[in-house]
Amino acid sequence: MSEISEFEDELGLEPIEPAILPLDAWHRGRGARMVEFAGYPMPVQYEGILAEHLWTRESAGLFDVSHMGQLYLAPAEGAEIDLDAAIEAALPIDLSTLKTDSVRYSLLLDEEGGILDDLMVTRWQSGIYMVVNGATKWDDIGTLREYLPDEVNINHLDDSALLALQGPKAVDALARHVTGDTVLADLKFMKGAAFKLAGVDAWISRSGYTGEDGFEISIPGENAAEIAELLCGEPEVKPIGLGARDSLRLEAGLPLYGHDMTPDQGAVEAGLIFGVNKRRRSEGGFPGAARVQKDLSEGTARTRVGLALEGRMAAREGAKVLCGDAEVGVVTSGGFAPSLGRPIAMAYVDAAKAADGTALQIEMRGKRLDATVVPMPFVPNRYYR
Numbered sequence: 001m002s003e004i005s006e007f008e009d010e011l012g013l014e015p016i017e018p019a020i021l022p023l024d025a026w027h028r029g030r031g032a033r034m035v036e037f038a039g040y041p042m043p044v045q046y047e048g049i050l051a052e053h054l055w056t057r058e059s060a061g062l063f064d065v066s067h068m069g070q071l072y073l074a075p076a077e078g079a080e081i082d083l084d085a086a087i088e089a090a091l092p093i094d095l096s097t098l099k100t101d102s103v104r105y106s107l108l109l110d111e112e113g114g115i116l117d118d119l120m121v122t123r124w125q126s127g128i129y130m131v132v133n134g135a136t137k138w139d140d141i142g143t144l145r146e147y148l149p150d151e152v153n154i155n156h157l158d159d160s161a162l163l164a165l166q167g168p169k170a171v172d173a174l175a176r177h178v179t180g181d182t183v184l185a186d187l188k189f190m191k192g193a194a195f196k197l198a199g200v201d202a203w204i205s206r207s208g209y210t211g212e213d214g215f216e217i218s219i220p221g222e223n224a225a226e227i228a229e230l231l232c233g234e235p236e237v238k239p240i241g242l243g244a245r246d247s248l249r250l251e252a253g254l255p256l257y258g259h260d261m262t263p264d265q266g267a268v269e270a271g272l273i274f275g276v277n278k279r280r281r282s283e284g285g286f287p288g289a290a291r292v293q294k295d296l297s298e299g300t301a302r303t304r305v306g307l308a309l310e311g312r313m314a315a316r317e318g319a320k321v322l323c324g325d326a327e328v329g330v331v332t333s334g335g336f337a338p339s340l341g342r343p344i345a346m347a348y349v350d351a352a353k354a355a356d357g358t359a360l361q362i363e364m365r366g367k368r369l370d371a372t373v374v375p376m377p378f379v380p381n382r383y384y385r
Helices: 003-011 024-029 049-058 083-088 134-147 170-175 221-232 242-251 278-283 289-298
Strands: 033-037 040-045 060-064 069-075 103-109 115-124 127-132 152-156 160-166 192-197 200-205 214-220 237-239 302-309 320-323 326-337 342-350 359-364 367-374
Touching (some): 024 033, 024 221, 040 049, 049 060, 060 170, 060 221, 069 134, 115 134, 127 134, 134 152, 160 170, 160 221, 200 221, 221 237, 242 326, 278 289, 302 326, 302 359, 326 359, 342 359
Parallel strands (some): 060 237
Antiparallel strands (some): 103 115, 115 127, 160 214, 302 342, 302 367, 320 359
């Protein structure tokens, strides 16, 4: 099976023609292999997943993530409402410690504490800017509308594009084209600011989902092609597809919604309790709080772990994890790690088998693959702190 078909098999992608994003023609003009993802045609690769993965690790890769949902929450005109309190009733976030232009990871939970989505929250201007997953954005908007009072407007910024420039040389390439009150190189991880990018208004945060240093760039959709062309004109930058984005986030130990986290899992067993801020863990007052508190006090039956595999065969989502003849878990993400030269995986396993160094096996295509529980991230993160 080729690397491209393995990626499609892992994420369940099909080559169809759904809604169109601003950079669709630009991707096709650069020879991208397009597949359906989250309801849109998206580039899975240009010159090859392996090459694109390694290029991002050593230089800078430009990712189109415009399928993600960009939302802006603010009080309705004339409304007298405590926006922070309203949002804290919907999310397990502590907004009292979130400064202006700072970014924080959080979770959207259902009433039973299952994970509906993970998202990024930024205090921006007089409101809150959120980036949610593309495959869940419409459901997220509906859930937020249910959780939030009518005095809070939820604005879907569907006329904006979102780019991610990731890699150790991203700051050099991007700095040549931005101006503003903030020096781009001075931004720390999970901080953002308003800039002019080649004269275009841009909101830029030092963040991403690859484990590398880098930036996420929100710009008007009408300017997306010219900005993408400009950045890829820099010698450090190449366009990168979804295939390498998936292998990079897997090496970084970052879960993918719909695979490594679903409504069947809670924040504690998913290893995402940092998305429930400390004050909220004790105070509660958000959907699913009872489960979070119970799981923290009593523990969970299973937990998400990293697995390093022997040999060259990769494990795929749904493969059984075994200890002897006993089934003790299931793989939720797996693939070949180009930076390590070996296959890796994430899985949920029985808590008693989750300690680092535990020897397990994965049943894959009638074979048993030896695997060992290892710490995550598999490849050290290189965020600029």
